[in-house]
Amino acid sequence: ELENTVLTPQKENVTFDDFQKMDIRIATILEAERVPKTDKLLKLKLDTGIDQRTVVSGIAKYYNPEEIIGKQVCLLANLAPREIKGITSQGMILMAEDKDGSLAFVAPTKGIANGGGVA
16 A cells, blocks of 8 residues: 555755755763653753753653663754753754654664764
8 A cells, every 4th residue: 555655745845955964963862851841842961972962852742751861863963052941952853753743763773873974
């Protein structure tokens, strides 16, 4: 059945040059905690292999903070910093979303050194 399915882009096309601008790297979650007074947000401390940085992610409905510590994830590392609930978020964790809206980490299937690039 999937053979006959056509995937239509949900957003406008980007050029290869636009894609090349994204710096996607492997990082490990060192710390995770709920952002006070929110239902959706977790504050994550990540080891990027180059530095440690804070990322705020809207994944609290899908993951408990303690269960994701030590997990490797894909990080969009060169996203401009953004203030979220008084916390400076320094990147974005890449997530996959199914048709029901559930989220899952986009992550390597084997251990990759932190800082490793995603091509």
